[in-house]
Each structure stands twice: as structure tokens, then as C-alpha cells.
Amino acid sequence: MIARLSAFGSQHFSSETLLRLIALLAALGLLVIGLLFPLFSMLIKSLQDRSGDFVGLANFAKYIHTPALVGSIANSLFVALTSTAIVVGLAFLCAYGITRTCMSGKRVFRMISLLPILAPSLLPAISLVYLFGNQGWFRGVLMDESIYGPIGIIIGMCFWIFPHALMILTTALSNSDARLYEAAEALGTPKWRSFLTITLPGARYGLISCAFVVFTLAITDFGVPKIIGGQFSVLATDIYSQVVGQQNFQMGAVVSVILLLPALASFVVDRWIQRRQVAQLSARAVPWQPTPSPLRDRCFTFICYTIGAAILLIIGTAIYASLVQFWPYNLSLTFKHYTFEALAGGGWAAWFNSLTLAFSVALIGTLVIFFNAWLIEKSEGYRSLRQGLHFLAMLPMAVPGMVLGLAYIFFFNQADNPLNWIYGTMAILVLNTLVHFYTVCHLTSVTALKQLDPEFEAAGASLKVPFWTTFRRVTLPVSLPAVLDISVYLFVNTMTTVSAVVFLYNSDTRLASVAVMHLDEAGYFASAAAMAVLIFFTSLAVKIAHAALTRLLLTRAQSWRQTSQTSTA
């Protein structure tokens, strides 16, 4: 099809602009159908009664007068704020250690610190039961408090959100200008003062941005509170209870709207702050290099490796839990929990479905999102359309997975929707997951594209090469590392996510992450752990393959640059 179109385009050059417009409109269509329409259906649903009649804010009034539901707002805020404080604090210490000290084993620590991303958020929750449950090894540590509740939720959240925070803060702290520190030293400023007046202000946007990301992740997470929340309910689990437990879709929509508010607010504030951020790094900045300081370095090594040990302990516990015969009464080891003996959730078939979904999302999502980002970034004209698209591409970040999943039911399960046929198929899972993780991929694409010289497009246009050829022959290959990053991000997140897909799978499309939850619900804790571990190792394998491939590409790109230099010389 593309070949035919390109022949068409070269004959009538003006039709290329038309085609570009069509492509832009198609991108708009994807986000409108995949995001705006479903959210709109959900909003409508929250204003209707069970039979579909408009009742205004009656559902919201009912919500406010149900103490068990309203209580979750405070619970959610408490858990999210506490997790944010802990995660940002710890991540700042570690990021400082990585960027500003000569602590040993930085590379190993960074690798360990990334591991939680590869596991579904259900995994830490399962481990915590084995560590701190009534039969847990560290039962005494909690005194008489139960791990089922806020304590468990907060620890679990900290585990899986930590890598996100660490990545943002490491980037924020790496941008430093050594000249400022030299000046401070020359003026005899004490170390703590230059920390307060140079380091912190320099990282403040990173810190604020990090706090918002962590808060949003924490308040919208479903996996951790689902498994270890016990009687402590939060907004995300309320949506699930209302929809799956009681099939009260109206109340599910109401809770979704309420959960959308803090996430949206956090999104708006973050955007506002980003806009105020001015480049602090001028071209003349000299990167700051840490000098060894044995005591400080040893302190940071200790802090970082304590956290690293905690991460490994939690993952190790899940692996151990998946291998024990009958915990805690028969501790001999076995692989039998990995057979899943036709247990709830679909066993290996679910894992295979997850793999299919993750590869589909990685492949389709990468191409679509990168291509759309390129259209938005590198097209001329249609300014307002492109700005609108950019805003739409930013929006999925603010929409919690539970909310998006539920919105998909409302929109796609209407009998009169022409897209009704995708309900209950793999296609709806692909679309939903793609939209759910759109923003980060979009931003990564835009960053990569901004680094490319706009001359490429201009040169292509002046040579009368159609835009898709420039895209295929120049833009895509040059941006390959970013494209690979996006695809592995999509793959790993698709493998591990529960929140959005939990409403959309069907007997043919059961997924591994959902199976973990169902196995746990039914009380097959060892099999739940086994499935979570399986997801973890699958993501790890893909991540390792990605790292190897990126290295290979970069060395090849490097050698290409070197040969071109030698040939010019």
C-alpha cells in the first residue's frame, strides 16, 4: 500500500501535503477514539442511573453518603503522600550517591535499582506476606501491626516506584555546573551551604517533577493494595470492587472521576512547573566531577547497598515462595507451582497471551507513537492541530489505568458502537495498553527528534523526496536507540500492568499479570508468586536482549562515524 501511495505522491506533489494532513488526522483519530471518547462515556455514565437515565449528580451524592467509599479518599491520599515522601527521600540520597560521590559499585547498584520495574507491582505485595505476615520471618519487626494494610501498601509501593524516582533524580542531579561549586569554594562557602544554595535549587525542578510522578503512580496503583491492602481500601481497589465485585458500573464511574482529579491536578501543576523551568545549563557549563572523600563515599555506598539489598530480598523472597512445597509447614523445594495445574487465570496460556500482547504493543506502539511524534514535531503548518495532538499525547499520563480500562468498557461495549467487535479481543488490549503508556513514549520520541537537524526534512523536501521516505530512510534509522528504548518500555510495562487490562480480558485473552491476582485471590499464594516471578524473568530477558542490541547498534553507529571521519580526512 505504501509503495502505491508513494508513486501517487511523486506524481502529484501537492497530494503529499494532503497525505500529511490525513496522517495527522489519523493520529488525532487514534487518540480521540482511544482516549477522549472512552473518558467522555465514563463521565456520562457517572451521571446516569442503572437503567441509563440521566440523574445529574445523584451518584456523587450517594458516594459522599457512603462512609466506606468516602473513607478511601483519605486512605489513598495518606498512602500516596507517605510513599512520595519516602521514595523521593531515598531516591534523592541514592541519586546523590551516584552523581555526586565516588561511591563504589555504581554500575551494579544502578542495575539492581532498576529490577523492580521488571516485576508486576503484585510481586512485592506477595513477598511482603512471606516476610512480614503472621508466619513471616520478620514478623516481630512490625510489633503488633499487621502487614495487611497501610504499612504493607506503603512498603510495596516504595519498592516498585523507587526506580522511576531514581531515574528522574539521577538525570536532574547530573546537570551540574562545576564553575558554581568552584566559585563557592573560592569564597569559602561551607559544603552544607553550597548544597542548600547550589545543589538543591539546581535540582528543584527535577525534585518537584519526581514528587508528582511518584504521587501519581502511588495514588493510581492497584496491584499492591489489591494484594496486601486487607481491609484498607483505596480508590483504585474501590473501582475494582464496584465494577467486578458488584457490577455497579455507575459507582465505578464515580470513583474513577474522583481518582482522575488528583492525577489530573498533579499533571497540570507539573506541566506548569515544566514551563517555568529555564535551561540552567549554558553551553559554557563545565560538568562537575566528584572527588574521592572516603567517609562520604563509604556512607553512600552503605545507603545505596542497603536499599539494593532490600530490593534483592523482596525479589528473592518471591522466587523462594514460588519454590516451597507447602509454606510454612513443608519447606522442601519444588517446581510444581510452575505447572499452574489449570488453576484460575489460565496458567501458561495466560503467560503466552501476555507475551503476544507485549510484542504486539511493543511493535505497533513504537511505530505508531514514534511516527505520530515525528508528524507533530517535524511537520509544517496545521499548527493548532499539532499542538492539540501534543496535548492529547501528554494526557494519558494523567489517566489512571483502572479509569482507562473502565472507560473502555463503557465506550466499546455499547451495542451501537461500530467498534464494538473489538470488545473482548486482543485488539482492545493492544489499543488500551498502547494509549495507557503513550505519554512516556511520546516524550522520548520528541526528545530524540528534537536532537535531529530540521535540515533533514528541508533537504528531503528540496530533493522532492516524499516525507515518508525521509522518515523511513533517515529519521527512523538515526533515532534507532530511542526507538528501541520505547519498544522495551512498552514491552516491560505491558507484561507487568494489571490495572487497565483487568476489565478487558476475556477467556481467550487472559493475561499473566491478571492471573497473579486471581491466583492470589483464590489463595494459591505459591502459584501467584510463581507467575509473578515468571513475568519478572521474561521482562529481564527482554531487557538484557535490549541492552545487548543497543550496545551493538551504538558500536556500529560509532564505527560508521569513525569511517566517515577517516574518509573525509
Add this chain to the structure above:
Amino acid sequence: MSLLTRALLSSAVALAFSSSAIAATELTVYTAIESDDLQKYAERFNEAYPDIEINWVRDSTGVITARLLAEKDNPQADVVWGLAATSLLVLEKEGMLSRYAPKGVEALDPKFVDPASRDGQDPAWVGTDAWVASICYNTIEGERQGLSIPTSWEDLTRPEFKGHVIMPNPNSSGTGYLDVASWMQLWGEDEAWGYMDRLHDNIARYTHSGSAPCNLAASGEAVAGVSFAFRGARLKSQGAPIEIVFPEDGVGWDMEAAAIIKGGENREAAETLMDWAVSREANELYNEGYAVVAYPGVAQPIENYPANITELMIDADFSWAANNRERLLEEWQRRYDGKSDSQ
């Protein structure tokens, strides 16, 4: 969608479909059967009818019931097989079941067949087996906590059991609801709510599924789990240090039953499944997990089940339980939901 997306999306869809396109007829069956039995049920059925592939949709009783009700206008299920009779009565009241008399239904114990069949109508549903409430009691943890084994429901409200009892949430779990309904029928509503208020003080938490309390008792997370005999017997066989207690004041029970959902596309295959579900072979299959089955004379004693189980089963009134289901669950939720696992 961009051009490329559309092409790729359709190929992805084709990929997703190709794996399931081989079997002759696919039947979507909603069920609350214990998940470790699902494959066995399908295999036995396929020994007789290899051309019909069962696609299970499994969840706890309350969830499956709610899902069926929500899909009333756009039914996704062809057959329900292994769902509480009280739930099927609710569905029947909504007019969602399609009447059908499976071949051989006359052979079943009449108690297990929709009473409407006695008036000459085809039954809307047929029962398969009975599942019976029981308490799973962890003897090791009980000793460690200095508790003595409970013998009646009231024993669970003794102060020393505080924080050691787990029971299923009746909103999601069929087992949870049959407990609530049976207490109502045993003692009358007021007394039953009073009992549950006292029990609530001792409950550590309410779980999503009916087998979870027994699993939690078996792994020592709780001492006493209000669950059902099937799960207890199976865990005990796996080596869990538990005793299965049938309280002497009587135990609630419910029937698992099968029915055809109105509006399904695979009517013929659905009828075939129903015919098989009442057959002697099927009842022998049920008997591997359940002591009381619909086909008279089939039941053999099961390992770890007490012999006098039928004497302890109360004279359950399923239509009362079905008619009052929504009201009782709402009241239950109002009183106790704070201690529930998120479902």
C-alpha cells in the same frame, strides 16, 4: 489511526484469532467451580464430546453472578455450569435462563431440579452437587495461640478467637453468602445479625473467595477459616495441618447448578453440555470433590469428609435465599464492609 497502524492492528488481530480458530464449536461457559478442577471437568466432557471446546470464564460466585446480570442485554455466556442455585434463581427471575430438559434429567434426585419442572415445564436449571460450609481449623496455630477447636458457630465468637477468624465476603463469594443465608434460616434474621455482629469483632478480614479462608488457615495466616468442606478436604490431603469442623448447630449448603443462558448462539452445543452435565459420568466426576451429588446412588465417601455430613446440612430454602439476596447483601455491606479485602 495512521495507515500503518490499521494494517498492523488487523494483522495482530488475525494473530490473536488464529490460535483459537481450530476447534469446531466453542462454548463460553461461566463458572464458579474451583479452579483446580476446571481442566478436569473440560477433559472429561471432551472424552465424550471432543468437538466442543469449553472456554471457561471463572470467578467467585458473586462476581460471576454480577457479571451475568450486567451482561443481561448483551449476553456473552452460552452456558452456566457450576454456579450457586441461589444465583441461578436470581438470573431466572430476570428472565435470563432458557428452559431445557437435559436428556436423562428424570434420573436425578428431584431436589436437584428446578421445582418448576414438577408443574410440567422444562427446568430452567439443574443441580449438580451440594457444597457445604465448614470451618478449616489450623491445629498447629491453634495450639500455639492456646485455642481449643470450635464445635459450634458460636465458638468462633469467643474472645480468644479475636483476630484469628477469616471468612469470605458474601458479596463476592457464594460460600460467604450461603453462610449468611444459613444463619438467617437457622436462627431468624435478628439473631443472625446479632451473631454476625459478634463474629465481626473477631474477624481478621473478609476475603474475596470462599476457598481463600481455608487456604489462609492452611498456611497459618489465620487459625480458623470459614470456608467449605471441599477445599478443606483437599488441603488436608495435601498435608495442611487442618481439621475440618462441621458446627453441630447445622451447616449451610448450596447447590452448584447448570443452565443455558438465553440468547446464546451455540444452542446445540449448549444442550449437549447440559445433557452431559446430568449424566452418570458427570456425577461421578462431581463426586470426586463433593460428597453429595444429584444422581442418586453415585456418591462414594470422600477422603477427609465426615460421614454424617448429610445429617448436618440444614433444610435450606434456596428460593428464600435468592429472593432476599440483594437485601441481605446490602445490609451486610452496610454493617461490615470496612473489614473486607478489596474485591
